[in-house]
Amino acid sequence: MVEVREARYFIAVAEELHFGRAAERLHMSQPPLSQAIKGLEQRLGVTLLHRSTREVRLTSAGAVFLDQCRGLIGASTAAEAAARHAADGQAGALRIGAVTSAFTDPLPQALHAFRQDHPRVEITAEEVDTHVAVQALRRRELDVALVRQLATPPDCQRVTLRSEQFVLTVPAGWAATGVAPEDLASAAELPWIWLPRAISPDYHDQVVACCRAAGFAPEARHTAHSITSQLAMVACGLGVALVPESAAPRPGSPESRSTYVVRLDRTPTIDLAAVWRRDTTTLIDDFLTSTRAAIQR
Numbered sequence: 001m002v003e004v005r006e007a008r009y010f011i012a013v014a015e016e017l018h019f020g021r022a023a024e025r026l027h028m029s030q031p032p033l034s035q036a037i038k039g040l041e042q043r044l045g046v047t048l049l050h051r052s053t054r055e056v057r058l059t060s061a062g063a064v065f066l067d068q069c070r071g072l073i074g075a076s077t078a079a080e081a082a083a084r085h086a087a088d089g090q091a092g093a094l095r096i097g098a099v100t101s102a103f104t105d106p107l108p109q110a111l112h113a114f115r116q117d118h119p120r121v122e123i124t125a126e127e128v129d130t131h132v133a134v135q136a137l138r139r140r141e142l143d144v145a146l147v148r149q150l151a152t153p154p155d156c157q158r159v160t161l162r163s164e165q166f167v168l169t170v171p172a173g174w175a176a177t178g179v180a181p182e183d184l185a186s187a188a189e190l191p192w193i194w195l196p197r198a199i200s201p202d203y204h205d206q207v208v209a210c211c212r213a214a215g216f217a218p219e220a221r222h223t224a225h226s227i228t229s230q231l232a233m234v235a236c237g238l239g240v241a242l243v244p245e246s247a248a249p250r251p252g253s254p255e256s257r258s259t260y261v262v263r264l265d266r267t268p269t270i271d272l273a274a275v276w277r278r279d280t281t282t283l284i285d286d287f288l289t290s291t292r293a294a295i296q297r
Contacts, residue, residue: 002040004076007069009036013049014066017056094121094283097128097136098146099200100226101247102272106161107146109294114287121283127226130200137277144276144284146291148203148244155278159288162272162295164245166210168262169230171237175260181240184214184264191239193230194220202270207242209268235259244270 012022013033023030041048048062058066098107103125111123128136133145134153152158168187174180181187188211197204211218222238224230230241231249235258249255274291276284 002069002072004072006036006040007072009033010040010048011066011069011073013037013056014058014062014069017058019056092121092281092283094123094287095141095143096123096125096145096287097133097142098125099130099133099148099272100127100228101244102146103127104228105246106272106291106294109297110287110291113293114290117290118283118286129225130202131198134275137275140277143281144274144287146272146274148200148270149273149275150202150271152275156275157278157280158273158275160271160273161291162246163269164272165269166207166242166264166267167245167248168240168264169234169243169248170240170260170262171234172256172258172260173237180260181262183262184210184242184267185216187240188214188216188218190219191221192218193222193224193233193239193241194218195224195227195230199225206268206270210242210264213268231255231259242267244272246272 009022009026012025013019016022016025019030019034019037023033026033037049044065046061046065047059048065050057050059096107107125111125114121115123126136126142128142128145128147130147130149133142133147134149134156136142137145137156138153146161149158168181168184170180170187181190195204195207222233224233224241227243227247230243231247233239234241235255248261249259274288
């Protein structure tokens with residue numbers, strides 16, 4: 001295997017076609033340079049240079065080897081630069097996992113800001129359930145996850161990005177005909193669109209707590225696998241669902257024409273949190289900064 005040092009030696013000799021000038025260019029004496037090139041030829045089993053008392057010329061093998069040495073030096077320089085950029089948080093890769101609702105808010109704004117400051121970072125994103133995300137972090141398949149997680153695994157760190165109230169979402173047609181509930185208790189007898197506990201235990205338990213505080217256990221007639229799916233099923237007129245306020249359709253949005261939102265008083269809150277392994281990196285810190293800024297805006 002050719003060392004980078006040897007490649008630099010050979011490039012200098014091949015470009016100068018003079019061992020003395022090449023040695024001066026490399027800031028070394030001529031004898032060690034001559035020995036290094038001779039040792040390289042012996043190890044490769046080819047003649048790279050024709051030498052005479054009057055001149056030094058490249059052989060055909062030497063010309064091909066020169067191109068390869070230049071490529072090796074270029075790759076070495078690029079590797080050094082990449083390492084420095086990665087250490088500064090300006091390059092590398094960031095693997096993000098997030099629950100479905102986070103792709104509506106705050107990820108679009110967070111990723112836009114992060115890309116502006118880190119154009120050389122390769123970003124990959126994956127939609128994941130909360131419990132799957134934590135497992136993927138531990139297996140090092142993800143670097144950071146945005147989840148509805150209350151507890152923090154011992155080998156991970158967690159920060160709450162947003163703590164929010166629940167709202168009740170109802171098919172817009174129900175509101176037009178006077179069927180829509182005015183509060184949570186009046187939704188007790190309505191069909192509910194449910195998110196199974198296995199998908200997001202903390203989220204599920206908080207929804208149950210909301211209903212229990214209102215004095216009833218809901219009829220879970222329909223099942224969804226994400227908050228986005230719950231809202232789509234509400235828009236289809238199948239039933240009602242409790243969702244975090246940030247996930248609900250905003251007034252004036254296209255979705256608001258098919259979904260009516262009932263604001264509730266004093267419901268338990270649900271967190272959107274970022275979770276990552278304790279061996280944090282500059283990229284994760286910068287991504288969290290962008291995400292917090294997106295939420296504050």
